[in-house]
Amino acid sequence: MDKNKPYSVKQAYQELVHRFTPRSRLAQGCLRAFWVGGCICLIGQSVTDLSHLFLDLNSSEAQTFGSVFLVFVTALLTGIGVFDRIARYAGAGTVVPITGFANAMVSPAMEFRSEGWVLGTGAKLFTIAGPVLAYGISTSVFLGILYYFFRW
Amino acid sequence: MKSVRIGKQTIRFLEKPVILSSAAIVGPKEGRGPLAKGFDRIMENAENGQNSYELAEHKMILEACHKCLEKADVQPETVQAFLGGDLLNQIISTSLSAREMKIPFLGLYGACSTMAESLLIGSILCDGGYAQPVLCTAGSHYCTAERQFRYPLEYGNQRTPAAQWTVTGAGACLLGNKHNGLACITHGTMGRVIDLGITDANNMGAAMAPAAADTLSEFFCDTGKTAQDFDHIFTGDLGMIGSSLLKELMKQKGFDLPDDTYQDCGMLIFDEKDDIHAGASGCGCSASVLSAHILPRLHSGEWKRVLFMATGALMSTTSSQQGESIPGIAHAILLEHIRKEDHA
Numbered sequence: 001m002d003k004n005k006p007y008s009v010k011q012a013y014q015e016l017v018h019r020f021t022p023r024s025r026l027a028q029g030c031l032r033a034f035w036v037g038g039c040i041c042l043i044g045q046s047v048t049d050l051s052h053l054f055l056d057l058n059s060s061e062a063q064t065f066g067s068v069f070l071v072f073v074t075a076l077l078t079g080i081g082v083f084d085r086i087a088r089y090a091g092a093g094t095v096v097p098i099t100g101f102a103n104a105m106v107s108p109a110m111e112f113r114s115e116g117w118v119l120g121t122g123a124k125l126f127t128i129a130g131p132v133l134a135y136g137i138s139t140s141v142f143l144g145i146l147y148y149f150f151r152w
Numbered sequence: 153m154k155s156v157r158i159g160k161q162t163i164r165f166l167e168k169p170v171i172l173s174s175a176a177i178v179g180p181k182e183g184r185g186p187l188a189k190g191f192d193r194i195m196e197n198a199e200n201g202q203n204s205y206e207l208a209e210h211k212m213i214l215e216a217c218h219k220c221l222e223k224a225d226v227q228p229e230t231v232q233a234f235l236g237g238d239l240l241n242q243i244i245s246t247s248l249s250a251r252e253m254k255i256p257f258l259g260l261y262g263a264c265s266t267m268a269e270s271l272l273i274g275s276i277l278c279d280g281g282y283a284q285p286v287l288c289t290a291g292s293h294y295c296t297a298e299r300q301f302r303y304p305l306e307y308g309n310q311r312t313p314a315a316q317w318t319v320t321g322a323g324a325c326l327l328g329n330k331h332n333g334l335a336c337i338t339h340g341t342m343g344r345v346i347d348l349g350i351t352d353a354n355n356m357g358a359a360m361a362p363a364a365a366d367t368l369s370e371f372f373c374d375t376g377k378t379a380q381d382f383d384h385i386f387t388g389d390l391g392m393i394g395s396s397l398l399k400e401l402m403k404q405k406g407f408d409l410p411d412d413t414y415q416d417c418g419m420l421i422f423d424e425k426d427d428i429h430a431g432a433s434g435c436g437c438s439a440s441v442l443s444a445h446i447l448p449r450l451h452s453g454e455w456k457r458v459l460f461m462a463t464g465a466l467m468s469t470t471s472s473q474q475g476e477s478i479p480g481i482a483h484a485i486l487l488e489h490i491r492k493e494d495h496a
Contacts, residue, residue, distance in 0.1 A: 010349040017350065017358040020396050022313040029310075078306045087308020088427070094308055103308050111304030114204040128307060 029091050036086070036093035044070050044097070067098055074102035079110065104128040159374025161367070162341045169278035170333035170490065171271075172285060172326045173224035176443035177216045178436070179294065179320025185422045190444025191321075192219050198295050198320060209238065209293035210245040213322040214252060217289055220324035226285060231255045231326070233277055235270040236289035237262065239297050239318070239435060246289065255287060263464030264360075264389050265343070266290035267323060267439040268483040271460075272340040274327045275485065284328050291322030292434030301353070301469055314355040316391045316433035319421060323439025325447075332490070335450035335458075339375060339486035343367035345466065347479045353465075353472045357394020357418075357430055360463040363480035364390060365401035367461060371484050372407055379413050383455035386446060387482070388438035388462030389418035391431030417441035417462075438462040446487070456489045 048066030051057050057065055077083040083103050087094040094100055105125060112124035126133065156164045175192045183194030193215065200208035213236070221228060234255035238245040243259050250257035262269035270288035277283040297318040298305055327337070346366045350359040364387050372378060379385060390398055395416045402409045417438045418431035442460060449455045461484035472478070 013348040013362065014350075016397065016400060017355070017393075020393050020400070021355060021358065022393075024310075024313060078308075081306060084306050084308045088310055091310045100308070103306070107304040107307035110306055111299055114206075128303065 032089060033091050033093035033096075036090035037096055038093075040070070040094065040097045040099055070098050071102040074099040075106045078103050078106040101129060101132070104132070158339075159370070161344070161370045162339055162374035163276065164339050164375075165275055165279040165337060167279045167281075167329055168336040168338050168488075169275040169284075169327045170330050170336045171447060171487075172226070172328045172330060172333040173220050174323065174325045174334060174443035174447050175216045175219035175223060176321060176323045176440035177212050177219065178322075178440050181294075182319060182321050182421055182440065187421055187441065187444045190448060191440065192216070192443075195320070198293070205293055205295035205299070206240065206245065209240070209291060209296050209320075209322075210248040212293065212320070213238065213245055213289060213291040213324075214249040216291065216322040216324040217249060217253060217287060220287065220289075220326050224285075224326045224328075226326060228253055228255060231285050231287050232283035233258065233274070233286045234289075235260055235274050235286060236291075236324075237266040237270070237435065238290065239263065239292045240300060245291060245293075245296075249289075253287075256283075262435070262462075262481060262483065263466050264292075264356075264433055264435045264437065265462040265464030265481050265483050266435040267325075267442060268388065268460060268462035268485055271325060271327070271337065271485050272342065272483050274325075275337045275340055278327050278329055281329075286327045287324060288327060289322065289324040290435040290439040292318055292320070292436035294318045294320045294434070297434060311429055312354045313429055314352070314357070314393055315429045316356055316389065316418065316431050317422065317428040318434035319389075319432045319437040319440065321421075321434070321436030321440035323436065323441075323443045325443065333451075334447045334490075335487045336490050337485050338488050339371075341367055341371040341374065341484040343370075343482040343484070345479045345481050347477050349477045350480075351472070351475065351477045353467060353478065355393065355430075356433055356465040356478070357389075357391040358397055359465045359467075359478035360480040360482065361390055361394045361397035361401060364394070364398050364461060364463045364482040365405065367482040367484050368398075368402065368409075368459075369405045369407055371459070371461075371486075375486075379407065379409050382413055382457050382459050384446075385409070385414050385459040386438075386441070386461065387414075387416045387418075388435075388464070389431065389433040390416050390463055391418045391433065393430050394463070395419065417445075420445060435462070435464070450487055450489050453489050453491075458487045460485050460487055
C-alpha cells in the first residue's frame with residue numbers, strides 16, 4: 001500500500017493538471033497553418049513559374065530559383081526580427097515549407113554570434129536543424145539503397 | 153538574540169529584520185504593464201546598452217543593487233553580505249555583479265524562488281547578528297532565459313497555452329536591524345523540494361504548485377495562522393494554471409485560499425494582451441513585483457501583513473532532456489507593516 005501511494009498521488013495530480021491546463025486550439029491552428037502555408041507555397045510556385053517564363057531558366061533551374069528565393073526572404077525576415085512573429089501566428093504553416101528550415105539555420109546563427117564566429121555561430125549553427133539533417137539524410141540514403149536493389 | 157524555530161519548517165525572527173530599501177529595474181515589456189509606476193527604471197530595450205543579453209542582465213542586476221543602496225543611503229563597503237542569484241548557468245550574472253560590488257557574497261540558486269530564498273537567508277544572518285546590513289537580490293532576463301532553456305529568440309515556434317513569459321527584471325532589497333524601513337520580516341518558512349512527476353517544461357506552474365501548497369500548508373500549521381490573517385498572500389510565478397492548481401491543492405489539504413487574498417506576481421506584471429499565455433515567470437518576476445507593488449503598500453500601511461512566497465522550478469535542460477521530472481520548491485516570508493509608534 002505504502003509503496004503504491006506516491007504513484008497514486010502523482011497520478012491523481014497528473015489528472016488534476018490535465019483538467020486545469022487549457023488545450024491548444026487545434027481548429028484555429030490548422031486553419032492558420034493552412035492559409036499561411038498555402039500562401040508561402042503559392043509564392044514559391046509563382047516565383048518558380050515566373051522565373052521559368054521571364055528569366056529564361058529551364059524547369060529544374062526555375063525550381064532551384066524558387067527555393068533560393070524563399071530561403072533568402074525567410075533569412076532576411078528572420079534577420080530583421082519579423083519572421084518569428086509570423087511563425088507565432090502560423091505555426092506549422094511556416095515550419096513545414098522550406099521557410100522553416102531557413103529560419104532554423106539563421107536564428108541560432110544570430111543568437112550565438114555573441115560567442116564568436118567559430119564556437120558560437122559555427123558550432124551552434126545546426127542546433128535546431130541538425131536532427132532534421134541527420135535523420136533526413138540518413139533516411140534518404142537508406143531508401144536509396146533499397147531503391148537500388150528493388151527497383152519498383 | 154535567539155531566533156525561535158516553530159513547527160517543522162518555520163523560523164520566527166525575534167529581531168524582525170527590516171527591509172530598509174528596495175529597487176527594481178525592468179525591461180520595456182514589463183514597463184508597459186500595470187505596475188510600471190513602481191519600477192525604479194525601465195530599460196529602453198532588452199540590450200540595456202550592452203553587447204550581449206547576458207551582460208545586459210548583469211548590468212540590470214548591478215543597477216538594482218546600486219539603486220537599492222542609494223535609496224537607503226548606504227555605501228557598498230558597509231554592507232556585510234550580498235546574497236542573490238539568477239537563472240543562468242553558474243548564476244553568472246549575479247557573480248559578475250558581486251565581482252563589482254566587492255561585498256562578501258553567497259550565490260544562491262533557487263530558480264524563480266531566489267528572491268524569497270535570499271530574503272530568508274538574509275533575515276537569518278541579520279537576526280542572528282551575523283551580518284547587517286545584507287543586500288538580497290534576484291534577476292532574470294527573457295532573452296537569456298529563452299536561449300538557455302528554450303530556443304533562439306528569432307526561431308519561429310508557437311508557445312503552448314501553458315507556457316509562461318520570463319520577466320526581464322531585477323529586484324534588490326537591503327535588510328538591516330534598524331527600526332525604520334519599508335516592512336519587517338517576522339517569519340520565514342524554508343520549503344521542501346516537491347515533485348509530483350510533471351515533465352512538461354512548458355507547464356512550470358503545474359510543476360511548482362505542489363511545492364507552493366506544501367510550503368503554504370506547513371506555514372499555516374507551524375504558525376497557526378490562516379489566510380484570513382493576511383491582507384494578501386502572494387506566490388511568485390505560478391501563473392494562471394499554477395495558481396488554480398494551488399487553490400485546488402490547498403482545498404484538498406483543508407485550507408481555504410480566498411480569491412481576494414491570494415494573488416500571483418506572475419499574473420500582475422504584464423498587460424493581459426501581451427502574448428504571455430499562462431503568465432510571467434523568472435526570478436525577476438517576484439523580485440520586481442515585491443519592490444514595485446508589495447513593499448510600497450506595506451510601507452504606507454495600506455496592507456498590514458503579507459505572505460510572500462516565491463516558487464521555483466529547479467529543472468536543468470539536461471535533466472529535462474533525459475526525461476527527469478521537474479523538482480519544485482517554494483520559500484515563504486511573512487512581511488509586516490512597521491507601525492510608526494513602534495519606533496517613535
